[in-house]
Structure formats: C-alpha cells, structure tokens
Amino acid sequence: MAWLLPPVSLGHSSCGVCSYLACSTADTHIRVDPYGFEQPENLDSADEAFLSAYPAVLARRAAKWSRLLKARGGVRRSPTVKRYVRKGIPLALRAHVWMALSGAQERMDQNPGYYQRLLQGERDRSIEEAIKTDLNRTFPDNVQFRKTAEPCLQKTLCSVLLAYGHHNRGVGYCQGLNFIAGYLILVTKNEEQSFWLLDALVGRILPDYYGPAMLGLKTDQEVLGELVRAKLPAVAALVEGCGMQWTLLVSRWFICLFVDVLPVETVLRVWDCLFNEGSKILFRVALTLIKQHQEFILEATDISDLCDRFKQITRGSFVTECHTFMQKIFSEPGSLPMTAVTRLRERCRARLLAQG
Structure with missing residues (x-):
C-alpha cells in the first residue's frame, strides 16, 4: 500500500504522482494508490x-x-x-x-x-x-x-x-x-x-524457484523452517507438533515474493533490497513477521487456526508502516550470514533430493 490520493475520476487524472493512470473505465471516483490499486475509504487511523x-x-x-x-x-x-x-x-x-x-x-x-x-x-x-x-x-x-x-x-x-x-x-x-x-x-x-x-x-x-520441480523454492522454505527452529524454537515446536509443513504456511510468501501478501509499498521496499542484496532478504522478512507475532502465533489451537494466524500477521499497521518495517527486518532476525544460509541450503536440498 502506498500513500493515498483523493478520489480521482479515472481517465482524466493529471494529478502529480498518479498522472500515469490513464485508464478508461466505467468506474469513477475510485480511491486508488499511485500504482492503480483500489483502496478502502475507511482506513485504520494509525495507517x-x-x-x-x-x-x-x-x-x-x-x-x-x-x-x-x-x-x-x-x-x-x-x-x-x-x-x-x-x-x-x-x-x-x-x-x-x-x-x-x-x-x-x-x-x-x-x-x-x-x-x-x-x-x-x-x-x-x-x-x-x-x-x-x-x-x-x-x-x-x-x-x-x-x-x-x-x-x-x-x-x-x-x-x-x-x-x-x-x-x-x-x-x-x-x-x-x-x-x-x-x-x-x-x-x-x-x-x-x-x-x-x-x-x-x-x-x-532466485534460481530453481520456478522450474518444474521448484527445487530452489522448496529448499528455501525448508531453510526458513531450520532458521525458525534455531531462532524461534517455540514456534517451530508448535508447527511441527501440529504436523504442519512449512511449505503450506509460507509458499505464497516465497513464490510471489510477498506480492498480494504484504502492502504494495512494503513489497517494493523489500524488492529494493532483493535486487541489491539477493534472496537472503526473503528470510529476513519472513523471520521478522514470525518473531514480531510470536506470542499471537503460539496461541493457535489447531492447524486451521495456525494457518489463519500466519495470514493475519501479514496485515495491519506493522507491515503498512514500511519504513519502520524495513528497519526491523535488519535487526529483529539477528545475525544471518550468507555462509550459514548456504550451508542450510545444501543440507535441505540434499534432504529433499533424497526424499525424491
């Protein structure tokens, strides 16, 4: 989500940042952000x-x-x-x-x-x-x-x-x-x-994320599970105790690179770093979401509740306030050296290949 504009009549916009919106549509006076996404009329006051x-x-x-x-x-x-x-x-x-x-x-x-x-x-x-x-x-x-x-x-x-x-x-x-x-x-x-x-x-x-086997994607979802086990053991224990696979909880986070998961402006701030620093940024975002909402996640009573809570943690002021959120992803997860990520990837990939 980016900053909001006053209602505009699409097809006649010449207003600053939204001037590239030149859409011809039957809908008028739709509140949109600078990227063309419709926005609710009533937002949370903090947002x-x-x-x-x-x-x-x-x-x-x-x-x-x-x-x-x-x-x-x-x-x-x-x-x-x-x-x-x-x-x-x-x-x-x-x-x-x-x-x-x-x-x-x-x-x-x-x-x-x-x-x-x-x-x-x-x-x-x-x-x-x-x-x-x-x-x-x-x-x-x-x-x-x-x-x-x-x-x-x-x-x-x-x-x-x-x-x-x-x-x-x-x-x-x-x-x-x-x-x-x-x-x-x-x-x-x-x-x-x-x-x-x-x-x-x-x-x-993101090599091997989108091939037929999606081995890179599956590997990184397993790596996230290992990182949660090391940094947030109570959450890992709950997920494993429910018999839940990480791929079912976070597959959309990784395969869509948080598109349609986090607000637009937050996603683009994540992508700024993704293009410069590489795929490790995805782990930082995921770990920050989980750590920030650890107590809320631990209140889950069953698999359905757990899945719902993982959806809820991607909404609200914490993720909308993208400037603060981006500061958090570089502090909340703690140290995350690329050498450690590489070792985890090698181990998880080997395990997935052995499973066939």
Missing part, C-alpha cells in the same frame, strides 16, 4: 496517519538519491548505495536503480532487439494458453489491469510472460510469475525492462 506522512519521507529520500546519482554519475554497488537502498528508492528512480543493480541493464544492452525477436518468433501454444488463463486473475483490484482500461496492462503482462516463457524454456510459465511481472510493469512502465528484470529474478537471484 491513515502513516500514509499521510510518508510522502514527506519519500521527498527527502528523493533529494538524497538525486545528489548521490549526480555525484557518482550512475548506480554502482557500494556500502553507501546499500544504505540508501535499505532506506528506500524513490518511485521515479526505482526502475533505473533496479536495472543497474540487478545486472538487467547490462544484459539488455548486450542483447539489442532480443525481446522483440522473442515476441515475433514461433509460439509454444501450451505456454500461451497457461498465461492467458491467469491474466484475468492478476490484480482484479487494480484499475490498470482491467479489460476496460486503456491502455490495458493485461496485454503488456501477456507479452512479457510470453517472451520470458520462450526465453527460458526450462521454466516456461509458472503461476506466481504473473504477479511478479505485474509489479515490474507497474514500476517500470516498460515491457522490455520488465522482461530483463524478470530474467534477473528468475534466472539469477
């Missing part, structure tokens, strides 16, 4: 207060980013950039910074015309049909993805997913990619950039 104050925070960050980029002549990984990224990338600069830090810009520059050639080539009908089946299920609460919108981002989403499915035949199309590509499109407002950012995520940052 309303935060969302009213957050634009000022973004303005300060934008000024600092502008000075940084001007002084350095571009974006390169460094301790300073890492600190700036953790504090949030302004929306206007997000696509540029993501492209630079993820290596997507370099790949795009090295492959001119490749994206268009993928779209113009022979198509795999099974991939195309799977994608089209999911289009109407993608962000029904976003005015830009409705068939009545002009332009309709469903068409853009279809093109990006088709191109990627033919680029990476080992993945093709997997449910979850529609939500990820959709967010990339909302941020970049550019098909080709969205394609190369998707390539960075699926091909390099």
Whole structure:
C-alpha cells in the first residue's frame, strides 16, 4: 500500500504522482494508490496517519538519491548505495536503480532487439494458453489491469510472460510469475525492462524457484523452517507438533515474493533490497513477521487456526508502516550470514533430493 490520493475520476487524472493512470473505465471516483490499486475509504487511523506522512519521507529520500546519482554519475554497488537502498528508492528512480543493480541493464544492452525477436518468433501454444488463463486473475483490484482500461496492462503482462516463457524454456510459465511481472510493469512502465528484470529474478537471484520441480523454492522454505527452529524454537515446536509443513504456511510468501501478501509499498521496499542484496532478504522478512507475532502465533489451537494466524500477521499497521518495517527486518532476525544460509541450503536440498 502506498500513500493515498483523493478520489480521482479515472481517465482524466493529471494529478502529480498518479498522472500515469490513464485508464478508461466505467468506474469513477475510485480511491486508488499511485500504482492503480483500489483502496478502502475507511482506513485504520494509525495507517491513515502513516500514509499521510510518508510522502514527506519519500521527498527527502528523493533529494538524497538525486545528489548521490549526480555525484557518482550512475548506480554502482557500494556500502553507501546499500544504505540508501535499505532506506528506500524513490518511485521515479526505482526502475533505473533496479536495472543497474540487478545486472538487467547490462544484459539488455548486450542483447539489442532480443525481446522483440522473442515476441515475433514461433509460439509454444501450451505456454500461451497457461498465461492467458491467469491474466484475468492478476490484480482484479487494480484499475490498470482491467479489460476496460486503456491502455490495458493485461496485454503488456501477456507479452512479457510470453517472451520470458520462450526465453527460458526450462521454466516456461509458472503461476506466481504473473504477479511478479505485474509489479515490474507497474514500476517500470516498460515491457522490455520488465522482461530483463524478470530474467534477473528468475534466472539469477532466485534460481530453481520456478522450474518444474521448484527445487530452489522448496529448499528455501525448508531453510526458513531450520532458521525458525534455531531462532524461534517455540514456534517451530508448535508447527511441527501440529504436523504442519512449512511449505503450506509460507509458499505464497516465497513464490510471489510477498506480492498480494504484504502492502504494495512494503513489497517494493523489500524488492529494493532483493535486487541489491539477493534472496537472503526473503528470510529476513519472513523471520521478522514470525518473531514480531510470536506470542499471537503460539496461541493457535489447531492447524486451521495456525494457518489463519500466519495470514493475519501479514496485515495491519506493522507491515503498512514500511519504513519502520524495513528497519526491523535488519535487526529483529539477528545475525544471518550468507555462509550459514548456504550451508542450510545444501543440507535441505540434499534432504529433499533424497526424499525424491
């Protein structure tokens, strides 16, 4: 969730941050955020207060980013950039910074015309049909993805997913990619950039998450279970005592990279760090959610109650206040060295392969 705007009549908007919303729709005076997601008229007072104050925070960050980029002549990984990224990338600069830090810009520059050639080539009908089946299920609460919108981002989403499915035949199309590509499109407002950012995520940052076996995804869900066992043993004991598998509790967190799980602005702040620091960020987010709500989780009385509580902990002021939330993910879980994560991944992957 981003800061809220006054009700706007879509199709006639020329208001500041929402000026890119040029949707033609029968609905009028819908309260939307800067990404096109419908917002409730009545918000919790704490959420309303935060969302009213957050634009000022973004303005300060934008000024600092502008000075940084001007002084350095571009974006390169460094301790300073890492600190700036953790504090949030302004929306206007997000696509540029993501492209630079993820290596997507370099790949795009090295492959001119490749994206268009993928779209113009022979198509795999099974991939195309799977994608089209999911289009109407993608962000029904976003005015830009409705068939009545002009332009309709469903068409853009279809093109990006088709191109990627033919680029990476080992993945093709997997449910979850529609939500990820959709967010990339909302941020970049550019098909080709969205394609190369998707390539960075699926091909390099999150290898084996979206292949047929989803071994990388399953491995990381098992790794989270091991981390909870080490850092929050009472929660681990409850989950195991209920006979619950971590994949049933947190699969959507990982496969959708928290899209449709956490508020929009919070997800994008997480992705800022994901593109710069890699997949370890997902563990920090998950551990923070669980640790912050440990007592609430431990009150669960059965499997159904436990699942419901894991859904509830992704809502409310704690996750809406994204600036504080991002500070928490780097303090609450404690030390999380990459060497330890790598060892856990090797152990969990071996166990999964042995199980067949």
